[in-house]
Amino acid sequence: MGKIDRYSRQILFQPIGEEGQQLLASKRVLIVGMGALGTVLANHLVRAGVGHVRFADRDYVEKSNLQRQMLFDEDDVSEALPKAIAAQKRLQKINSDVTVEGIVTDVTLQNIAELMEGVDLVLDGTDNFQTRFLINDACYKNGIPFVYGGAVSSRGMSAIFIPGVTPCLRCFIGGGNTTGQTCDTIGVISPVIDIVASFQTIEALKYLTNNHDVQRKSLITFDLWKHHIYEMKFTKSKENCPTCSLHEYPALQGDVEQSVTSLCGRETVQINMGQKLNLDDWADRLSKIGEVTKTPFLIRVQLSEGERLVLFPDGRTLIQGTEDISRAKSLYARYIGL
Template sequence: MAERYSRQERFAPIGKEGQALLAEKHVLIVGAGALGCANAEMLARAGIGKITIIDRDYIEWSNLGRQQLYTEEDAASSRAKAKAAEARLKAINSNIEVKGIAEEFDPENAELLLKDIDILIDGTDNFDTRFIINDAASKYKVPWIYGGCVKSHGISLSILPGETPCLQCLIDQLPQDGETCETAGIIGPAVQVTAAYQTAECLRFLTGHPMSTHLVSFDVWGRGYSAIDVAKLKDPQCASCSDAAQFPYLKKERGMRTAVLCGRDTVQVRPGGKENVNLERLARRIEPFAGEAKVNEVLLRFQMEEKRFVVFRDGRTLIHGVDNVQEAKKLYHRYVEA
């Protein structure tokens, strides 16, 4: 066991002192998809003392090509990504603490999740969540590392609240053409290179080295690379990180909320407050109409009206096969809330 981190300790910028520091650190990873998996595995193997990973989704067969923590068994059982990631990371390194949370990262839980962490890593796939991360990190002064990838392209940026521009400051510098992995595809090397930049920056920060002020982007297929120094692009009037910041993305919404998941022909429905749904009871109620309903540790899955429902214990529901919010609400009221 003494040699577990020996090769990393021989890397002079980390050394034994840096390794000891890593064992005391807590990293929060938002998103347990491709980037979240790659970052989480590298950090677990590097000996980070505590890793918390939060994700709202479950494992599907299409995930297995690039989300390295998951197995065919996980996909067959529709296991929650956060819980499957927790189990796999504990198997990789039993000396560290790992906690998987099968929830959505949102304004309601942001403050609690950012409490007592050293750094946050972005493993999400949408800008809505990233801007919530950005506001929360700015408000609670938590460093974080943005990352994104699609097709063969990747991008990474380290953000240190109070010192560097935040994501909102750089809105015009970021690609927002609407392409996603579901609509445009992705190859594994783009994921791995993006995660490598994120993890390296994380290790630098946690061992006392300054993070980069460069926005790094690359194309692993076309062999393109660029690095832009954004240090001077901080917006003094920014609504998310200036002295007069209002943190617009942390405003809590009341009542039922819905979101169309980009490229997935799926609508997410969230009740007004987090509930404690008895999934087993719900399964018994709908089974005569829906056929077999499958329940695991955090979710219930069933088919109804040629739509696939995935209901989590907090009441959050994904309805596949629909892209209309009003129709999704009707289906939710009819089968989940009834």
């Protein structure tokens, strides 16, 4: 009776019903990114009763996140909790019926297959097209649908891409290294996040409950501030698309993931040399060169030069306070060692 009570209003919605609710309980999803979009997605899917909700994020909670990242609070900021851990703790209190799995990691070529193992659907909570094309290619290679979403300023967009049914993201919008405006450079208002993630969640619920006949076959875009909305209808896959036509999956090619990445608009460079870091050892070493803050999940050290190092046990180091890759590599070599 308890489970029926929990989902009673959702079961009363005829397209889902008891059969759809049972289907949801049997499904597994992966959310890539636990920032603004990811937190709303996870909140909806966990409350809806999706059986296993896995998410991966590389970052930790900062005060600037609280304006739009709905699962976090000021305690998470003061404890410098990784977003995946903070979200997992909150969601486990919301619905104990669901298996909630938060993973602190950067989603890369090396681990994308493992993260996707056994899932029925992948949802986009990222903020960059490099990762989106990686997800897109991995999904199309493995026949798993990919629910795309993006938000910046007062604008948002969303679509579900289904292998064998729709063109892929790369095919539909072009496969270049798309860059441009981000939340960190021109901002974002939180209602946009909620609407984009709701569009994503609706398509996810349709797919997971086998309501494929009403699946939206378009990319929807809107500007909430200006009250503009329109759809770009899907076309056939392009014959020369390397992902959905030629099956080459360019984002999955190569043996070594780029180890140095400038995080656009955040004055942060990430360096990952592929070797795990013992936080206890590094806290002791770095205490000699700056003020160290250690949590079970990361170490932060304020450098006399003005920048800050943040070390994670999976081998990643963030150099905060610069977007200059040469400068970041110099500091990394000086204090961590290349």
